[in-house]
Amino acid sequence: EMTDYDTQSDPQTSRALVQKAIDSGAYAIIGTVYSGSTIVNMLVAKQAGVPQFTGSEAPNITEQGNPYIFRTSSGSQKGVPALTAYFKDDVKATKAAVAWVNNDFGKGGHDVFISEMKNAGIDVVADVPSEQGQADFAADVSKIKQSGAQAVFVYLNEEESARFLKEAKKQGLTVPLVGEVTLTGQKVIDLAGDAANGAFAHVGLTTSATVPSIEEFAAKFKKTYGRDTDHNGIKGYIAVYAVKYVSEMNGKLDRQALADKLHG
Numbered sequence: 035e036m037t038d039y040d041t042q043s044d045p046q047t048s049r050a051l052v053q054k055a056i057d058s059g060a061y062a063i064i065g066t067v068y069s070g071s072t073i074v075n076m077l078v079a080k081q082a083g084v085p086q087f088t089g090s091e092a093p094n095i096t097e098q099g100n101p102y103i104f105r106t107s108s109g110s111q112k113g114v115p116a117l118t119a120y121f122k123d124d125v126k127a128t129k130a131a132v133a134w135v136n137n138d139f140g141k142g143g144h145d146v147f148i149s150e151m152k153n154a155g156i157d158v159v160a161d162v163p164s165e166q167g168q169a170d171f172a173a174d175v176s177k178i179k180q181s182g183a184q185a186v187f188v189y190l191n192e193e194e195s196a197r198f199l200k201e202a203k204k205q206g207l208t209v210p211l212v213g214e215v216t217l218t219g220q221k222v223i224d225l226a227g228d229a230a231n232g233a234f235a236h237v238g239l240t241t242s243a244t245v246p247s248i249e250e251f252a253a254k255f256k257k258t259y260g261r262d263t264d265h266n267g268i269k270g271y272i273a274v275y276a277v278k279y280v281s282e283m284n285g286k287l288d289r290q291a292l293a294d295k296l297h298g
Contacts, residue, residue: 041066045074056082061287064273067266069095069139076103085293089269092142102293106272108238110143113214116236118150121185125210131160131183133174133198135190143189159183168194171201179207188213196225203229210234220264239265
């Protein structure tokens, strides 16, 4: 049985609902995706010894020695460095800008990016933080436009990414806009429309991959739900499949046995 709880992307709400799931006898917890929520709620699952699967990408989620947290995607410490060669060799940028959301997710990606650019000899000429839920990106885009940056690393949540892309198009920002999975996800494309055209991203789990198992998954998802999925759908599928596969290996529904078998 799968019970759904809506965390509303709010850390404290998610914490309460993870506790509710545990109190209800959950064998395993799938979620959350927002790093700011996971940082808070995973401590509850850890204390109760309940295996938790997350799609969150902040590096510090898996750097705290929590034996009950399992990531179903690469963290930004692996994803962001994959962009370095694009900035250096393809764009041949000597000056870059970064627009990031000021939460655990954004800070993680921001810090890795700054380090990568320094090592690559690329100057970060505009470092522009924003708040989660920010509606107006006019000043942010204007600052980046005036900085002379030859490319922009956009590391925002999905709704904010769409707003940023719309504002960039409005102000005529023509330099490459480059990001990770949250810049070109299906939700961003749906919200941004034409403003999403031309955005680039490193996506470790893409539903457009010509891999038979992924093509089959994407087709099944669309048939079931009547819409396209993206990396988030794959993250969820990996979690469900891991629970099923390892539980069958163990031959029992035991939380500790699940966590122990998943390691390694």
